[in-house]
Amino acid sequence: MIREEILMTNKRSVGVRAGPRRVTISDVANHLGISKGTVSRALNGYPDISEGTKLRISRAAERLGYHPLSHAQAIRTGRVRSLGLVLQIDSEDSARPFLADFLGGVTQAASDENWTVTIAAEPTEERVRKTLSRLVDEQKADGFILPRTLKQDGRVTTLLNANVPFVMFGRTEDSRECAWYDVKGEDAMRAATTRLAALGHTRIAHIPGGDQYYYTQLRIEGYEAGLKAAGLAFDPALLAPEAMTRRAGAAAFGELMALPEPPTAIVCAVDRAALGVYRGANARGLRIGREISVIAYDGVPEGAYADPGLTTFAVNSQQAGERLARLLIERIRGADPEDLRELAPATLVERGSDKAPALSSTELAQRLNDQHEIKNV
Amino acid sequence: MIREEILMTNKRSVGVRAGPRRVTISDVANHLGISKGTVSRALNGYPDISEGTKLRISRAAERLGYHPLSHAQAIRTGRVRSLGLVLQIDSEDSARPFLADFLGGVTQAASDENWTVTIAAEPTEERVRKTLSRLVDEQKADGFILPRTLKQDGRVTTLLNANVPFVMFGRTEDSRECAWYDVKGEDAMRAATTRLAALGHTRIAHIPGGDQYYYTQLRIEGYEAGLKAAGLAFDPALLAPEAMTRRAGAAAFGELMALPEPPTAIVCAVDRAALGVYRGANARGLRIGREISVIAYDGVPEGAYADPGLTTFAVNSQQAGERLARLLIERIRGADPEDLRELAPATLVERGSDKAPALSSTELAQRLNDQHEIKNV
DNA sequence: TGCGGCTCCGAAACCGGTTTCGGCAAGAAA
DNA sequence: TTTCTTGCCGAAACCGGTTTCGGAGCCGCA
Known part of the structure; x- marks a missing residue:
């Protein structure tokens, strides 16, 4: 009705697009018989417009279907929304x-x-x-x-x-x-560590993230705080090299398993590293959730499809x-x-990768050693 | 040098941002002592500007670091780039x-x-x-x-x-x-079907995608064309219900395995359905790449991590x-x-899910039947 | 009655570009 | 030489908004 009138009076093609023309601020102003400056100020909530006209204007704008063009506004305001x-x-x-x-x-x-x-x-x-x-x-x-x-x-x-x-x-x-x-990745790392300690693990390692990220430092601190809370001593040997990928995670796991007293549980700063741990464990005949427990952080979808599912702190x-x-x-x-x-906070997603240790660290070392000898024979 | 001059002469804060002011088209025009209309036309390649001035202008614009504001252009042209x-x-x-x-x-x-x-x-x-x-x-x-x-x-x-x-x-x-x-999903489906036929499969099923997509129809046609090229008859029973998810894929697989003459190979319109087939096969003690072969389409990352890897036609x-x-x-x-x-075209990614059939359709049916009886006892 | 202040709005400038229009000058045609 | 083009550019309008400035009314108060 009202919109139609305007569209009829100034039908004109702009640029490539034909179609009916937009409703502009001038259309609103003309329709009300007032200046477009007033319309602009009213719609932007300036204090020097009476409540009455503010209402008239906003109602008219609504009825006519007027929406300001952000790039037209931007030319004066510098803001493109x-x-x-x-x-x-x-x-x-x-x-x-x-x-x-x-x-x-x-x-x-x-x-x-x-x-x-x-x-x-x-x-x-x-x-x-x-x-x-x-x-x-x-x-x-x-x-x-x-x-x-x-x-x-x-x-x-x-x-x-x-x-x-x-x-x-x-x-x-x-x-x-x-x-x-x-x-709060640091809180997650702390909770992961105490959780593993509560399950009976005493040798708990950490595979940190990349050094270029600040969170890596925070998560290491969270891991250390978790150890402390569980009454376990921090062993620098259990702080693995950084790993942001599956491949690097597997490599870091290799270094941990080469230790005289290898860890039975690992807290990973990122899920991908944990999936690398899966791979490394698999290659050594170790089962995740049995000989090796893992808790990680991120919540990547692959974690759910891994076998067993990866227990992790998921980010929303x-x-x-x-x-x-x-x-x-x-x-x-x-x-x-x-x-x-x-x-x-990150949310704990419990799956199957964190269980009580099936082997002690010593037994694990023995088993890895046996394997090694078998291979060498 | 030149840029500095301009910045010095009209330093003024606009809006919230302080910083030095942008170089505008007027700056370029003033610097050259010509009108801004000319600058605009030159930069936009209008034919009524001599090559000489065009060059002068574009060089000056370059030196001053002038870039037009797309939203300022848009107000007249209607194009925001x-x-x-x-x-x-x-x-x-x-x-x-x-x-x-x-x-x-x-x-x-x-x-x-x-x-x-x-x-x-x-x-x-x-x-x-x-x-x-x-x-x-x-x-x-x-x-x-x-x-x-x-x-x-x-x-x-x-x-x-x-x-x-x-x-x-x-x-x-x-x-x-x-x-x-x-x-060309249809070509992929066709190639998948002939490939499976070449491996020795004679009962090849298809799990199509959602009916709301046009490609579903095309892929079914591709599957049928593949059958024809391989000299196999089209059996409507081997056209499973649609599946766009893992769950639906497993369900469709179930229906196929309930057939008197079950397929030994399946062409899936989407990878997710194929991953559902993995799940269904697993539940029945059937191994992918042995009793059941699968080729799918999409190239989702999970396909690479599946065991065995999913052979699929990947989209770039x-x-x-x-x-x-x-x-x-x-x-x-x-x-x-x-x-x-x-x-x-889609690109074939060969992994391990498509092999020669370990069992014939009849043998497969027998085995499924045995299982069923065992369960029921 | 005169004056100051306040409320509210119109007129016009402005933002940074684009596009229209017209005119000047040089060259071509008469 | 005159006239008609043609090439090239300046002036100004324009796009759709925002913001400044000033002034018309109205009020209260001396």
Whole structure:
């Protein structure tokens, strides 16, 4: 009815698209016989518009189906109502299985506020930084979510210098001026360790994550705290080399099994390393959940299909995405980054990889030794 | 040097961000002492600018580091230089494992042309349509990539009516006016069938995909063509009920094994169904690659970790994303949709699930029957 | 009655680009 | 020499919004 009138009076094709023209702010203004400046101020909640006209205007806008064009607003305000996300997608990307959930969370939260998400993906760290700079230069987004934060992160420097709002997924060494969301991996490692100790394990090892991540340090501390709580001494030999992949996990497991007093249980900083432990154990005829117990962290889907299922502390990626988006929007709206920090717990998913030890460390060493001799004969 | 001058002369803070001001088109014009209209036309390749000044202008723009603001351009041109992508992310999303690769492909191609990707995700078909409409209304993207196209797809209607360019990932029943990219699943099914026949299988079944997808029909035809090429008769009993999930795959397998003449080999339209076959075979004491052979399609990562590895026809998702982005950009630039259609082959990944039959169909039936009786006793 | 202050809104400038229109100058045709 | 093109560019309008500025009313108060 009303919408029709407007569409009839200024039917005209714009660009390639034919179709009926959008309802603009001028249409609303003309329809009410007032100036478009007033309409703009009313819709943006300026205080110098009377409540009466504010109501008239918002009702008319609603009826006519007026929605401002974010890029038309942006030219004056500098804000495009979009969140930026530059992913690093490489071959060993541990975040890959969580991507869908994470994106779901981010975009849902953005949609709720009528924002959009601008995304890019690059294979290397350097290209990520370049693309990030480009997006900042061209004002494609009002702020950025930084996944996979490193201990010292170049992206942070870039964005701080450019004075562009951002939120990190994961803490860094120096978090001043930074907003972040993180999961308490250290608590998970601690709980994993005490849990294994309660099952009767006394030789509990830890396979940490990559050194470039701050969380690696935190998780090691969590592991040590768990040992302490269980009354076990920390043995540096049980702190394996770092492993972020299946292959590296298997290698780390090999080193642990070569020890004079090998561990009967292993806490892994990431699921992929744990799946490497499965492989290594398999190759040595050791059964997970019997001779070797494992608890890991992340919650990758493969863990559920492994045999036995991998007991792990799962991260809720969708929630992480959602919270990060909301924090970022608040940040863009001017909130103090120091007030925008959140820690969430990981959830224990009990499957079959953590049981009481079938063999003591000594017996395990004996058995590995026997195998070795058999092979050599 | 030159850049510095400009930055010094008009240093002024805009909005929240402090930082030095961007270089605008006026800066370039003033620096050269010409009008900004001329600069714009030169940079956009209008024919009424002499080659000499074109060169001067593009060089100056380069030196000053001028990049036009896409949203400032958009207000006049209606083009934001962005590709839209609305994902449907639900629990049984088969596309999930490919998402990272796919996004990588799309964003790479977009970046190459200095475009961006605007993304959204919704859990249901209806919400996808709503979000799509919103993005169209607000001109957040110049065109859309439609993944997971259905036989009859509401999104297509929406976009055709709104006269907004789009490209489909997958063909539909009626592809008029549509650009698309697809993988030759029918060829893969045909090759899988002849391959199994060549290994000595004579009872080869097919577990098709969901009826809502057009490819399901195509793949069934491919399967039938394979039978024909191998000189085998088509037996309707060997066309199992559809299966898109592990659970449904196991159920379909159950029905096939209940047949008087059960198949010794199965061609699955999707990997997930094949993994369900693994589960079903396992439960019946049948070994994949021995009593039962399987070849599937998709290339999900779990297939590599299954035991034995799943032989499958893998789709190159990154390439798909890249091609789709390029096709869409061409479409937005005005190319005829009929000229924008591409078919890519799937790649056979040989693992261990397809071997010569260890048992004939009759022997298999006998064995299943024995088991059944044992159970019942 | 005059004056100051406050509320509320219109007019117009502005943001950073694009596009239309018209005119000047040089070369070609008459 | 005059006229008609043609090539090339400046001036200004325009896109759809936001924001500044000022002024018209209305009120209260001296």
